[in-house]
Amino acid sequence: MTYQNILLEITDEILYITINREHKLNALNKATLAELAEAISIAADNNEVRGVLITGAGERAFVAGADISEFSNYNIAEGEELARVGQNSVFDAIENCPKPVIAAINGFALGGGLELAMACHLRIASENAKLGLPEVSLGLIPGYGGTQRLTQLVGKGKAIEIITTAEMITASEAEKIGLVNYVVPQSELIAKAEEILNKIKLRAPLAIASAIKAVNASLLPDVDGFDTEIKEFGKCFGTLDFKEGTTAFLEKRKPVFFGK
Known part of the structure; x- marks a missing residue:
């Protein structure tokens, strides 16, 4: 596959996946999701890969959500299929990947972006990160596992608050409630994720x-x-x-x- 929306690089047994749509705040469209599905499949099957680091291009956004223009006219069946395909091919595939996957959250992680981060095994956030699930503002709910994984990570009460208010939370708040593992300065974000993966690489x-x-x-x-x-x-x-x-x-x- 020729990648138009993500960048892939394997260095020192780490597969770096960068969502490369900075002009769109790295929003997830169908093409990007298809490329992510392929990249995760490579990570799972490639013996040269011992860990995966997912981040977004630039400093403004990890992933600022889904590309709403692609599904604004969908009907019920099309909406359900959109969620099912995305969950099966990308989000569940990340969660079940046999290699540890870390999300390095730089800037906004909203909607599908936060769902992508929550599908990863660990999350590191930069101090400027803002996280949220604003789907109810669009007349929707999270469709890529957000209601389930957020509840698992932070508990029912906090999950319902975050989802129903549609408000963003800061990186420090996200760390406090267990949504992210660490918060670091922007300049140290990738290094912190690499530090953890390098420890894991020493193990069986x-x-x-x-x-x-x-x-x-x-x-x-x-x-x-x-x-x-x-x-x-x-x-x-x-x-x-x-x-x-x-x-x-x-x-x-x-x-x-x-x-x-």
Whole structure:
């Protein structure tokens, strides 16, 4: 695929995905979502990728929402299909990616932009970031998992307040309620995300994937998360990384993992 709306780069086992529509405040349109779906598929399948960093071009916006002009005339069926395709191909794919995905939130993360950040496993925000789900101002509700993931992250009461008032919150408020993991100066945003990914890269890749799967299972109503954990724990014993990790521990040296 030739990318028109995102930039991709793999450096030191990190896949950098930059939403590159700065003139539109990096708003998500259909083409951008299709490119993101492809990029996440690459991340999941490429053994050279150990982590993913998603950010927006420029300092004004991570993603300032969806491209409203594309769906302003949709009917009920078209609206439902829009949400279903986006959730399945992009947002759920990010959440279930076996590689850790970090959102580096620079500036506005609104609507679909905040939903994109919430689908990531970790969120780092710059001090100037503003976050919100303003969909009810358009006669809509969040359609890319926003009602579900926001509730999981901040609790029911705060989620309903944020969604129904449609007001933006600051980065510091987002950190206080658990919506983001860290708030840093704009100049340190990417470095902080890299710092975390570089720590994760020292650990066993297959174990990381199993941990993500088990944690995600805790939120699925039709799945026994404890059973998932037991099975993923057992699978780890069949990996070379387990042998390397335990041998290195007993030999009092640092392990070298290969994801096998």
